[in-house]
Amino acid sequence: MASSTGWFHWALLSAAFAALTAIFAKIGLEGVNSDLAALVRTAVIIVVLSVFVVLTGKWSNPLALSPRTWIFLVLSGLATGASWVCYFRALKIGDASKVAPVDKLSLLLVAMFAVIFLGERPNLREWAGIALVGAGVLLLGFKR
Template sequence: MKKGLWYAIIAYIAWGLLPVYWRSFESLLAGEILAHRVIWSFVFMALLLFVGRGKMAQLRNMFTNRKTLLVVAASSILISSNWLIFIWAVNNGHVIETSIGYYITPLFNVMLAVLFLREKPTRSQWLAVALAGAGVLVATIDYGRFPWVSLSLAASFGVYSLVKKKVSYEASIGLAGETAIVFPIAVAYVVYLHFTHHEAAWSLPTASFVMLLLSGAATALPLLWFAKAAARLPLSMLGFIQYIGPSITLLLSVFVFKEKFSPVLLISFSLIWAALIVYALASMRMARTTAAAASAAEAG
């Protein structure tokens, strides 16, 4: 679990910083950025699998199992949708709304964990959920309109987290499968943009184009870390660690992108961080109890 915790923390820090990365391509259409993100993610993963022993064979086996293929296809659609919404929002001045979206996601994760994975949060953990929910409600009211970006991001990534729990393949194999499924669509879209004279990526300055090529690594590495964390941590715990990402994004939206941040939002995020403290203390108490019980069982 400790190793999974570190994977989750590193992944969410990387995701929190991604708005700065995608904003450097704001001259491109969101769909074009997504297409290149998928293409170069697939290339990056293919290279990783090529140098790994037996991993290409595992990828082929994934595509021969109909049930597994359907699960991977579902996760591929979910994460691609999440990417598209996020890229569009960042490059159209909705960075705070993306932050709210990823604050909402843990609430979805707890709900999904209870409904589908039969996890049983303690009273303290339910209190944390209630505090976080109140914070999100205050933020939504202050935002002043239906937060479709926030809700779409939360729903797509929350269900993606659940689906990842259903796949037993190694993280690199699963991500390679996800990108492989949408790779033909991404290539077709880039070709379409070229023939309709709407393609802009190839006219980017050299440094920016190199950064676009590296979007595969920027995308794949956090997802690999996340997948490794998801395999080691309860979904509800994984969801609350996710607050690291939107907190970084929130700071970027205010201090880098100069979006409006009202005093009401400060109250909202204070409630959310109070929820984090309550949840962390509850989790530490549970860990100590479990460790004590295990020691007693061994001694007996």
């Protein structure tokens, strides 16, 4: 696999695991407060990632990271936490088949934010694909 397309395989795996996340979370939320469930999920993630980083030999001193890196990783963590709290609350009261597609509106926001903040310039074909996904999200998410 060429390095220029390697990201795609990881992104497909991410999508598969994200789909399982919604299903497992919906089942696990029965009779449980959604915020507590998100906390348990986060604790599991911390343990799994810690073991993974150590076992793969990728551990390094996080205090050696630059202040800029810290700021943006903390902001990313805060955004992730807020996203998970909202996602779990939505899953608690809504159908997974409706919540997950609406959550994927993040694709449109990522594209717009990448243009505004990162200077990325998707081409016409990429914008068309993003628009089609957005239309599909709206169609699925707001079905009656």
